[in-house]
Amino acid sequence: xxxxxxxxxxxxxxxxxxxxxxxxxxxxxxxxxxxxxxxxxxxxxxxxxxxxxxxxxxxxxxxxxxxxxxxxxxxxxxxxxxxxxxxxxxxxxxxxxxxxxxxxxxxxxxxxxxxxxxxxxxxxxxxxxxxxxxxxxxxxxxxxxxxxxxxxxxxxxxxxxxxxxxxxxxxxxxxxxxxxxxxxxxxxxxxxxxxxxxxxxxxxxxxxxxxxxxxxxxxxxxxxxxxxxxxxxxxxxxxxxxxxxxxxxxxxxxxxxxxxxxxxxxxxxxxxxxxxxxxxxxxxxxxxxxxxxxxxxxxxxx
Amino acid sequence: xxxxxxxxxxxxxxxxxxxxxxxxxxxxxxxxxxxxxxxxxxxxxxxxxxxxxxxxxxxxxxxxxxxxxxxxxxxxxxxxxxxxxxxxxxxxxxxxxxxxxxxxxxxxxxxxxxxxxxxxxxxxxxxxxxxxxxxxxxxxxxxxxxxxxxxxxxxxxxxxxxxxxxxxxxxxxxxxxxxxxxxxxxxxxxxxxxxxxxxxxxxxxxxxxxxxxxxxxxxxxxxxxxxxxxxxxxxxxxxxxxxxxxxxxxxxxxxxxxxxxxxxxxxxxxxxxxxxxxxxxxxxxxxxxxxxxxxxxxxxxxxxxxxxxxxxxxxxxxxxxxxxxxxxxxxxxxxxxxxxxxxxxxxxxxxxxxxxxxxxxxxxxxxxxxxxxxxxxxxxxxxxxxxxxxxxxxxxxxxxxxxxxxxxxxxxxxxxxxxxxxxxxxxxxxxxxxxxxxxxxxxxxxxxxxxxxxxxxxxxxxxxxxxxxxxxxxxxxxxxxxxxxxxxxxxxxxxxxxxxxxxxxxxxxxxxxxxxxxxxxxxxxxxxxxxxxxxxxxxxxxxxxxxxxxxxxxxxxxxxxxxxxxxxxxxxxxxxxxxxxxxxxxxxxxxxxxxxxxxxxxxxxxxxxxxxxxxxxxxxxxxxxxxxxxxxxxxxxxxxxxxxxxxxxxxxxxxxxxxxxxxx
Numbered sequence: 032x033x034x035x036x037x038x039x040x041x042x043x044x045x046x047x048x049x050x051x052x053x054x055x056x057x058x059x060x061x062x063x064x065x066x067x068x069x070x071x072x073x074x075x076x077x078x079x080x081x082x083x084x085x086x087x088x089x090x091x092x093x094x095x096x097x098x099x100x101x102x103x104x105x106x107x108x109x110x111x112x113x114x115x116x117x118x119x120x121x122x123x124x125x126x127x128x129x130x131x132x133x134x135x136x137x138x139x140x141x142x143x144x145x146x147x148x149x150x151x152x153x154x155x156x157x158x159x160x161x162x163x164x165x166x167x168x169x170x171x172x173x174x175x176x177x178x179x180x181x182x183x184x185x186x187x188x189x190x191x192x193x194x195x196x197x198x199x200x201x202x203x204x205x206x207x208x209x210x211x212x213x214x215x216x217x218x219x220x221x222x223x224x225x226x227x228x229x230x231x232x233x234x235x236x237x238x239x240x241x242x243x244x245x246x247x248x249x250x251x252x253x254x255x256x257x258x259x260x261x262x263x264x265x266x267x268x269x270x271x272x273x274x275x276x277x278x279x280x281x282x283x284x285x286x287x288x289x290x291x292x293x294x295x296x297x298x299x300x301x302x303x304x305x306x307x308x309x310x311x312x313x314x315x316x317x318x319x320x321x322x323x324x325x326x327x328x329x330x331x332x333x
Numbered sequence: 334x335x336x337x338x339x340x341x342x343x344x345x346x347x348x349x350x351x352x353x354x355x356x357x358x359x360x361x362x363x364x365x366x367x368x369x370x371x372x373x374x375x376x377x378x379x380x381x382x383x384x385x386x387x388x389x390x391x392x393x394x395x396x397x398x399x400x401x402x403x404x405x406x407x408x409x410x411x412x413x414x415x416x417x418x419x420x421x422x423x424x425x426x427x428x429x430x431x432x433x434x435x436x437x438x439x440x441x442x443x444x445x446x447x448x449x450x451x452x453x454x455x456x457x458x459x460x461x462x463x464x465x466x467x468x469x470x471x472x473x474x475x476x477x478x479x480x481x482x483x484x485x486x487x488x489x490x491x492x493x494x495x496x497x498x499x500x501x502x503x504x505x506x507x508x509x510x511x512x513x514x515x516x517x518x519x520x521x522x523x524x525x526x527x528x529x530x531x532x533x534x535x536x537x538x539x540x541x542x543x544x545x546x547x548x549x550x551x552x553x554x555x556x557x558x559x560x561x562x563x564x565x566x567x568x569x570x571x572x573x574x575x576x577x578x579x580x581x582x583x584x585x586x587x588x589x590x591x592x593x594x595x596x597x598x599x600x601x602x603x604x605x606x607x608x609x610x611x612x613x614x615x616x617x618x619x620x621x622x623x624x625x626x627x628x629x630x631x632x633x634x635x636x637x638x639x640x641x642x643x644x645x646x647x648x649x650x651x652x653x654x655x656x657x658x659x660x661x662x663x664x665x666x667x668x669x670x671x672x673x674x675x676x677x678x679x680x681x682x683x684x685x686x687x688x689x690x691x692x693x694x695x696x697x698x699x700x701x702x703x704x705x706x707x708x709x710x711x712x713x714x715x716x717x718x719x720x721x722x723x724x725x726x727x728x729x730x731x732x733x734x735x736x737x738x739x740x741x742x743x744x745x746x747x748x749x750x751x752x753x754x755x756x757x758x759x760x761x762x763x764x765x766x767x768x769x770x771x772x773x774x775x776x777x778x779x780x781x782x783x784x785x786x787x788x789x790x791x792x793x794x795x796x797x798x799x800x801x802x803x804x805x806x807x808x809x810x811x812x813x814x815x816x817x818x819x820x821x822x823x824x825x826x827x828x829x830x831x832x833x834x835x836x837x838x839x840x841x842x843x844x845x846x847x848x849x850x851x852x853x854x855x856x857x858x859x860x861x862x863x864x865x866x867x868x869x870x871x872x873x874x875x876x877x878x879x880x881x882x883x884x885x886x887x888x889x890x891x892x893x894x895x896x897x898x899x900x901x902x903x904x905x906x907x908x909x910x911x912x913x914x915x916x917x918x919x920x921x922x923x924x925x926x927x928x929x930x931x932x933x934x935x936x937x938x939x940x941x942x943x944x945x946x947x948x949x950x951x952x953x954x955x956x957x958x959x960x961x962x963x964x965x966x967x968x969x970x971x972x973x974x975x976x977x978x979x980x981x982x983x984x985x986x987x988x989x990x991x992x993x994x995x996x997x
Contacts, residue, residue, distance in 0.1 A: 033934035081747050094934070097749040108744040110343065112350035117343075118741075124339040125750045154350075170744070 034059045034094035034178060034209050040079055042087035050075050050233040053089070057209055057226065059177075062200075064224030064241065065213040072233040073213045074105060077180050080211065093178075095209075098127045101176030105183045105213075107167040111156035115147055115166055118155055123173045133175065141169040144199055146192070161188050168196065172203065179203065181212045185219060197223055221245070254294055255284045256301075257310035270300055336750050340758025341765065347735050348728065348762070362720045362770050363777065382407045382425070386417040387432035394432040397446070397472045401430075418449050427451075438476050474692050482688035492680040495673050502670050509666055513659040520652040528641035532631045541624055548617040555610030562603045569596045713778065714867035715840055717771070718802065722860050723831050724767055725806030726813065730827040732759045733814020752902075760807050767803045771795075794870045794877055801887040802863035808894040809859075815901060834860040859890050933979045936971040939964045940986045947993045958997055965994055 036056040043049035050072040057063055065073045078084045080091060081102050109118040119138055123129050142148050145165040150158060155166060168184055181200075185193040200210060200223060214220050220227065220241070227244050229237035237244060258264040258281050268278055276283045276297070287294050301308060383406045387394050390410075401408050409426070411417045417429035429449035436444045573592045576585050736742060736759065745755060775795065810827060817823040835841065838861040844852050855861060862883050869875035869883075877884075946961045947953060953961075968987060972980065 033938070036934070036937075083743065083746055100747070100749075102744070102747055104743060106740055106743075108740045108742075110347060110739055110741045112347050113343065117346060121339055121343050122741075122744065122748070125336050125745075125748050125754075127336070127749050129335070 033057070033092070034061070035080065035211070036092040036094075037076075037080065037089065038091075039089035040076065040087055040091065041089055042075060042079060042084055044075075050079075050230070053228075053230065053235050055226070055228050055235075055238045057211070059094075059209055060204060060207055061226050062204060062210045062224045063212065063226040063228060064220035065211065065228045065230065066220060067213075067230040071230045073230060074182060075233075076228075076230065077102075077104075077182055077211065077213065081180060095177045098174075099177040100180070101171035101174065101178070102180040103167045103171035103182060103184055105186075107155075107163040109155050109163075109166060109170055112154055114154055115142070115151045115158070118166065119169060119173050122170045126174045129174070134173065137173050137175060141172060144195070145169055146195075161192060164188060165192070165196075168199075172199075175206075176208065178209045179211070181210065183213055185214065193219070252288070253284065253286045253314050254297075255282055255310070255312045255314070256297075256308050257282045259307040259309045263306040263308075266304060266306060267297075267300070270304075271297065336754050337758045337761065340755055341762045344732055344735075344759055344762035345765075348732070348766070362724060363773055365716070365720070380405075380407065381427045382409070384409055384411045384417045384420045384426040384429045385432070386411045386414050386429070387436065388434040390432070391435045391437050393438070393444075393472070393476070394436040394446075397430075397432070400472060421449050421451050424451075438480060477692040478688045481691045485688055485691070488680055488683065492677060495677045495680070499670070499673055499677070502666060502673060506663065506666050506670065509659050509663045513656055513663070516652045516656040516659060520649055520656070523645050523648050523652065526641070526645050528638035528645060530634070530638060532635060535627070535631060537624060537628050537631070541621065544617050544620050544624065548614060551610065551613045551617065555606055555613065558606045559603060559610075562599050562606060566596060566599045566603065569599055711872070714871050715864050717774065717867050717871075718860055718864035719835065719840070720774070721767060721771065721799065721802050721863065722806045722834060724770065725763060725803050726810040726827045726831050727824065728766060729759065729763045729807040729810030730814035730817075730823045731810075731820065732762060733811055734817070734820040734823045737814070737818070738820060756811065756898075760804075760811065763807045763810070764800070764803055767807075768799060771799050791870045791874060791876075794875075794880070795867075797877075797884070798863065798866045798870060798887075801884065801891065802859065802866070805859045805863075805887060805890045805894060808891070808898055812894070812898055812901065815898075834858060838864065840864065857886060857890075859887060862887050862890075932971045932974045933983065936968055936975070936983060936987075939968045939971070940983070940990060943968070943990050944993075947990070953997070958994075961990075962994060965990055 034057055038054050040053040041049065041051045053072070053076055055063070065076060067073045075084065079087050080093075081100065082097070110121070113121065116138075119141075120134070123134050123138075142151055145168065147162065147165055147169065150162060155163065158166060164184065164186070165188070168181065171179060171181065179200075185196050188196065197219065200212075204210060204223075210223075212220070212224065224241045227237065227239065227241040228235065229244075258267065261281070264278065264281055264283070267276070267283055271283075275287070276285050278284075283297075285294060285297070300306070383401060385394075385398055385401075385408055390398075398408055398410075411420060411429075414431050417426075417431060420426040421429045427450075431447040431449070433444040433446070435442075436446070438444075569592050573589060573596065576588045576592060579585065736745070736755065809830065813826050813830060814823050817826055837855050838844075838858045839855065840860075844855045844861070847855060866880050866883050866887070869880050943961050943964045946957045946964075968990065972983065972987060975983065
């Protein structure tokens with residue numbers, strides 16, 4: 032059953048940034064990962080789905096009651112002056128779904144799972160960044176939502192806690208919860224998301240199964256060449272300045288499909304100019320590489 | 334309801350975040366009221382310092398200074414008028430009183446008492462002026478009373494004298510009349526007097542001749558008498574001799590005595606005649622002398638008569654003049670009489686004969702509308718209204734800012750709770766805090782200063798006024814908090830707004846000091862209304878019906894501000910994150926449509942899948958076509974289950990599928 036459907040979502044901020052033509056749909060228990068660089072429009076999409084922006088064009092269909100939405104924003108959102116417990120109690124009660132017994136149960140579970148028990152009586156402002164993030168997530172999950180939006184949920188967490196969060200997400204997903212999550216840590220998205228939405232500069236680059244996206248990854252290669260001298264590097268830069276080569280300190284990298292012509296040209300040039308290289312590595316690009324390439328429009332040029 | 338309670342609980346916790354600040358916020362107003370009560374729970378007058386100066390102090394000026402001291406003023410004599418004025422300017426003294434040199438009440442003297450007050454101390458100037466003037470007025474009244482008393486005494490004396498004098502004047506009139514009559518009569522009598530006499534009638538000459546003749550004849554007579562007597566005597570003697578010769582003792586004894594007696598008698602007669610003659614002669618001489626005297630007298634009488642005549646004429650003349658004068662005098666007497674009557678009449682028309690009544694024809698006394706109150710009692714309603722105002726505006730605007738600037742704000746926007754719940758919760762939070770404070774204040778006042786405030790019995794009225802005024806100011810604070818974006822600016826504006834309300838409320842400067850048009854506006858100031866209502870209830874014990882109008886004004890304020898608040902919220906623009914504020918979000922989020930019915934979603938999916946199968950880019954196999962057709966049949970089944978609106982929406986897509994399938 033479709034739990035969320037977004038059709039041609041477009042929105043323009045006063046300051047000029049906009050998202051345009053975003054369309055995707057989610058079924059129950061789907062786990063959507065939204066991928067994009069900072070300022071690409073991820074948060075805007077989340078806000079539109081959450082109902083925080085309303086002057087958009089397009090349509091958004093919600094297959095759930097608003098009371099059953101749990102949301103954790105990129106910036107932790109709670110009352111600094113209230114304690115952990117007070118914050119959870121407050122947001123539970125104003126959600127309109129508060130049930131004391133359920134709350135007590137959920138509270139106990141989340142507090143312990145997220146290792147906040149020791150700090151439950153501490154004012155939120157006195158928590159560390161990681162604790163704040165956990166509290167924010169706990170607030171999102173306190174009322175057993177059916178649809179959860181997590182905006183950069185694990186950014187400030189250590190790997191262990193990060194893993195714990197995803198375990199929690201897993202547990203909830205198994206209970207029938209649908210997730211929409213943004214993260215810069217593509218590895219995490221890769222692990223948990225079954226759907227992927229890639230946005231760049233407000234435009235939708237990709238939406239579909241993450242496996243489909245990974246298939247794309249598999250069809251591409253990443254070639255990395257390390258140069259011995261700066262002079263040689265500069266020669267390469269001069270010769271391939273309009274190419275898709277990405278130059279860094281002493282390397283040149285390109286992600287390409289098999290039998291890419293430009294790679295052939297590159298090796299030909301190396302040989303012709305007798306440029307000395309210290310290393311040549313050809314590997315399978317990571318999701319991040321694919322993503323970087325995608326957003327730098329290399330895929331389009333191909 | 335539960336959500337509202339949650340919001341209230343949350344707001345309370347937010348406000349009490351710092352124990353010190355929450356303590357100050359709660360206890361502060363209570364402390365202010367309590368300390369004010371302790372300081373002001375007295376009826377003693379203000380400790381006013383007055384500087385006085387006079388080039389020469391007189392009894393009157395000293396008397397005034399003494400009366401000032403008796404009133405409780407601290408009075409110091411200064412060296413010069415300028416020093417006195419400067420002392421007021423610099424604040425060393427509250428007022429300066431300058432007396433003219435040798436102040437006194439005198440016909441030829443024009444004295445003055447000048448008061449110098451610093452009107453920049455508005456709150457004190459009026460009081461000082463009023464308080465200082467009172468002894469001066471009393472003193473002037475006292476002096477006036479004395480002067481008037483003197484005048485009245487004089488009038489009374491005059492009236493008495495007039496009353497006493499009128500009969501005299503009347504008598505004068507009578508006397509004048511009499512005098513005139515007397516003069517007339519006297520004139521007529523005098524006129525009768527005719528001091529003319531014909532003295533020839535006395536015939537003095539003839540009388541003298543007669544006297545002479547008488548003397549002559551008397552002499553002749555005397556002579557003849559004497560002669561006769563002598564003859565007789567001689568005869569007698571001869572007789573005696575004869576008798577003797579008779580030598581008759583008997584005859585002698587009988588005749589001799591007789592003859593002796595006769596001789597004696599004759600001798601006596603002779604003597605008598607002689608003496609008579611002499612006497613007669615003397616008498617005639619005397620008579621002549623008298624006659625001469627008479628002549629003299631006649632001469633004198635003549636002179637006298639002439640002078641009498643002259644006097645008569647003069648007298649008549651004078652009498653005539655006198656009569657004219659009496660006539661004139663009568664006219665003057667009448668005038669005097671008239672004047673006296675007029676004076677008496679006018680004096681009697683003066684009904685008020687009391688100097689007190691003249692100097693003070695109307696008793697003016699400032700009577701308290703209620704029994705004399707302590708300063709605390711007088712100030713308490715104002716203080717209460719101001720506390721409510723300040724606390725309401727500051728707390729509500731602060732709560733708005735806390736809410737807006739909190740990181741939880743965005744979560745509140747997402748929560749399925751109406752924006753009005755949050756706003757109402759904040760409103761109730763502030764209201765509860767205020768009510769708690771007000772009731773504690775009232776309790777303290779009634780326990781500690783119960784003699785001061787008598788209107789606490791009007792509990793319901795106090796509650797209602799507190800509710801209305803708090804609500805008005807809370808909404809003002811909410812407006813401030815909503816409009817401004819930072820806590821600092823919100824606090825600043827809240828304080829400025831409060832100051833504005835205080836300055837234009839009549840608390841610092843009387844509203845009556847403004848122009849008439851401005852006054853009408855200022856009377857609508859909610860702080861002014863609250864202060865008025867509290868004063869009416871707490872001091873005057875007014876009933877609800879007596880304050881209904883002002884209450885209704887507050888209610889109007891409340892409604893207007895609510896409308897403004899609602900309107901403002903509708904027009905609030907998005908913030909920089911593009912997030913619409915609460916209410917518009919809540920309302921507009923209805924754009925986020927409810928999910929399509931499950932059948933619709935399924936149908937859509939089928940359509941998408943079928944479209945994918947029937948994509949023109951690729952060649953369609955038989956199996957795919959068959960699958961597409963099966964899907965189409967399921968689509969039709971699902972289509973039948975949709976409502977009309979959903980059918981309309983999906984029809985075109987379904988029709989397209991049909992056409993595509995028909996083409997194969």
